[in-house]
Structure formats: C-alpha cells, structure tokens
Amino acid sequence: MELGIGMFGDLQHNQAGQIQAPQERLQEIIEEVKLMDQLGLDFFGIGEHHRPDYAVSVPEIILAATATVTKRIKLGSAVSVLSSSDPVKLYQSFATIDLISNGRAELTAGRGSFIESFPLYGQSLDDYNELFVEKLNLLLKINNENPITWSGKFRPTLNRQNILPRALNNNLAIWIAVGGTPESVERAARLGLPVIFAIIGGNPRQFEPLFKYYKDVYRHYKHDESKMQIGVHMHSFFGLDSKAVADYYYPLYSAQMDRVGKSRGWPPYQKNQFDYGRSENGALIIGDVNEAVDKILQMQELFGLTRFSAHMDVGGPSHQEMMKSIELFGSEIAPQVRKALRS
Template sequence: MELGIGMFGDLQISANGEIQSAQQRLQEIIEEIKLMDQVGLDFYGIGEHHRPDYAVSAPEIVLAAAATVTKNIKLGSAVSVLSSSDPVKLYQSFATVDLISNGRAELMAGRGSFIESFPLYGQNLADYDALFEEKLNLLVKINEQETISWKGKFRPELKEQQILPRAVGNNLKMWVAVGGTPASVVRAGKLGLPVMFAIIGGNPEQFQPLFDYYKQAYEDAGHEMSKFQVGVHMHAFFGDDSKATADYYYPVYAAQMDRIGKSRGWPPFQRGQYDFGRSKHGHLIIGDANEAAEKIIMMHELFGLTRFSAHMDVGAPAHHQMMRSIEIFGEKIALQVRKALNK
C-alpha cells in the first residue's frame, strides 16, 4: 500500500479575517513536498480551487515546481476539476510534468466539491454530470492514442489531431476521485481507472458497498485484477502527543468546517463530532503515530487498499506544525504500517 499526502492549499485566516498571502503558502508547500520526498512518502496530491481561501488554482504548476526539488515521490492532482477543464490542455500539462519529473506525474480527475470553476470557465452547472462523463471519456482516449478524431457535445470536434507532448512511456497515470455515488464508481470501474474514495464524514465502514460496486464493475469489464488499484483520502494530522495534537488542531479544523458549512447550511462544528471522528469508527486520523498507524492498517484491512492519502492541511495548520506532521508520517507511521503489511 502506498502512503502519501493530499492537500488543498488552504490559506491561514486570522481571527480578524486576514488571509495569508498565496505567495507565502506556495513557498511553504514546496518546502513541505521536498520534506515528504526526503522522509520516503510515496506520493503527493494537490487540489484545484478558485476561491480566496485556497492558494492553488493550477495544480500542474505547483507539481512542475515540486518536480525540480524532489527525486522519488509521485506528484499528482487531488483533484483536477475535469468538468470545467479542457481534456486536451489538461493532458498536455500533466504530460509535461511527467517529462520534467521522469515519469512521476499523476492526474486525478474529479468533479470537485466547489462550483466556482464552472462560471469562471463558461460551463453550465446544469450539465454537471454530462460534462464530467464526456470529458473523462475523451481524456482516456487521449491517453491511449497520440492522434485522435472525436466529436462530443461540449467541446469542438477533433479531426486527426496529434496531442503532444506524450507522457513517459506514452502512458500518463490517471485516477478518478469519487464521493458517495454508485454511478461514479461503476463508471470508473468500467473504464479500468483507479479510484480514490474521499471519506470525510461518518463511519468509513459505510463505504464498503461502494468499494464492492467498484470492484465488481472493474471485474465485469474484463480488466486485469493484477492492475486493480483503490485508495482512500481522509482528513489527518499527526503529532508527538495525541491529546496535545488533537487540542491544537481542533480550532484550526473547526474554523474551516464552519467556513465551508456556512455556505452549505451546516450547523456549527462541535467538539463531540471531532472526538467521534478521531475514534476507532470515525473518519478522522488525528493523533500520535501509534494511533494513526493502527487506523491506517484498519482501513487497509477493511477495503483492501493499494493507497492511503492523508489530507493534512484542512484549515491551514502552521507551517512548522505541518513539517512535524510530515516527519512523523514518514519516519514513524509509514514504518509501522509497512512493517505490519509485510509480515
């Protein structure tokens, strides 16, 4: 099982509403990715957002910068909002990162949890599902063929167009990020694409039917089970002491939940929700190395994971706290998990 970190590039917001500069946060992110590579984590993913509280609107630019200061870690989006993007340009951008990084780039396509990119790029929210399905099919075809002809509803027709540059080995690694809909996982399974499940609420065990749907769709479509890959993305943060870590992170995490929740009609986030989330049956992996390793191993046993992604910057913890969390993940948690799985 691969172990890595996902981020959205959250910006710190002070009590009086002052927002950290994107320039400062981007510099910090590059330092953090460099440390992830040094401590031996397997992959890094960065999300795409078009909001004042996030620093990253173009994941591929951040990944290209990270490629120049890292050697081994895989570098991907988490996610690229495919519904409002041009699949041709998206493939070209990530193929370029793949060439710069000597084959370490990954593209994770998703529909995104925010809608700002739709009006920004002239897309109609009424076409939310249709846009994603059509563009995903086109992206898969581009990855398979250098020269393509294609006609759809939402993009100008392609007639014997050569799509360049090509990824290393003419094969860009692609994932699909999904939430909680059976249709999404079945679509990915039919295409034979690896799936990343975002488990950001409730009891993870409730996701078991979706994992089963995905595996069945993958098998029914005739794809090789030796290439089957599935992962989970869960909110996480690590420290040297469990209680001290939880107490530090709660106000940071709760503030971000409330900022998002305000626009979605959620009630204020409570400490009880947080503490349940940190429990054995909850969706949060926040605490010390032993607790985190135990819960990650449990996720592996529950779902048969090939990848675990710790979403570590929710609410924008302080940079030095992020660096320590990364160190603990790579130097303690990863070692415990790998030792347990290699028995």
C-alpha cells in the same frame, strides 16, 4: 500499500481574521513536498480550488515546481476538476509534468464538489454530469491515441489532431476520485481506472458496499486484477501527543468546516463531531503515531487498499506544525505501517 499526502493549499487565518498571503503558502508547500520526498513517502497530491481560503487554483503549476526539487515521489492532482477543464490542455499540462519529473506525474480527475470553477470557465451546472462523462472519455482517448479524431457536445471537433507532448512511455497515470455515488464508482470500475474514495465524515464502514461494488464491476469487465488500485483520502494530522495535537488542530479544523459549510447550508461544526471522528469508528486520523498506525491498518484491512492519502492541511495549520506532522508520518507512521503489512 502506497502512503502519501494530499493538500488543498489551505491558507492560514490569524486571530484577527487576516488571511495568509498565497505567495507565502505556495513557498511553504514546495518545502513540505521536498521533505515528503526525502522521507520516502510515495506520492503527493494537490487540489484545485477557486476560493479565497485556498492558495492553489492550478495544481499543475505547483506539481511542475515540486518536480524540480524532488527525485522519487509521485506528483498528482487531488483533484483536477475535469468537468470545467479542457481535456486537451489538461493532458498536455500533465504530460509536461511527467516529462519534467521522469515519469512521476499522475492526474486524478473529479466532477468537483466545489463548483466555483463552473461559472469561472463558462460551464453550466445544468450539464454537471454530462460534462464529466464526455470530458473523461476524451481525456482517456487522448491518453491512448495520437493523433486523435473526436467530436462531442461541449468542445470543438478534433480531426486527426496531434496532442503534444506525450507522457513518458505514452501512458499518463489517470485516477478517478469519487465521493459516495454508486454511478461514479461503477464508471471508474467499468473503465478499469484506479479509484480513490474521499472519506471525510461518518463511519468509514458505511463505504464498504461501495468498495465491494467497485471490485465486483471491475472483475465483471475482466480487467487485470493485478492492476486494480484502490485508495482512500482521509483528513489527517499527527503529533507526539494525542490530546495536544487534537487541542491544537480542532479550532483550525472547525473554522474551515464552518467556512465551507456557510456556502452549503451546513450547521456549525461541533466538538462532538470532531471527537467522534477521532474515535475508532470515525473518519478522522488525528492523533499520535500509534493511533494513526492502527487506524490506517484498519482502513487497509477493511477495504483492501493499495493507497492511503493523508489530507493534512485542512484549516491551514502553521508551516512548522505541518513539517512536524509530515516528519512523523514519513519517519515513524509509514515505516510501522509498511512493516505490519509485510508481516
């Protein structure tokens, strides 16, 4: 099982309500990814957002920067909002990262749970599903063919057009990110694409039928089972002492849940939600090394994972605390998980 870290580039908010400068946060992210690479973590993913509480709107720029200061870690989006992007430009950007990084680039495509990019790039939310289906089909065609001839509803026709540069070995790694909809799961499985589930609330066991559905559909279409890749993305943060890390992280985490929830009509985030999330049956992996190892192994056993992504910057923890959490993940948690899986 691959072990890595995902981020959204959350900006820190101080007690006076002032927001961290994006320039500072972007520099911190590069340092954090350098540490991940040094510790031998398998992958890093960065999300796309167009809101004032996030530093990153263009994941591929961050990934290109980190490609020049790392050696082995895979570098991907988490996610790219494909529905509001141009698949041609998106492929070209990630193929360029792939060449810079000697084949370490990954593109994770999603429909977008945050919708700010749709009006920003001139897309209608009335076309939410149609946009994703058409653009995913075009992206996959570009990845498999060159030159390309294509026509559709939402962008101009391509007629024997060369899409350049090409990814290393002419094969860009493309994942699909899904929430909880069977339609998204079925599509990824039918196409034989790697899938990553975002599990950020409730009891993870509620997702078990969706994992089974993915595997059943994947096998139905006779895709190579040795190439089946299934991951989860879960909110995580690590410290030496469980209570201390929870006490530090709860105010940051709850504040961000409320910032996001305000635009979605959610009720205020409660401490009992946080405590349940940290419990054995919850979806938060926030605690000490032993708790993290046990819960990650529990997820692997439950779902048959090939990848676990710790989403580690929700709410904007300080750079110092992020570096400590990354250090624990890479130097203690990951080695123990790998050892347990080998035994």
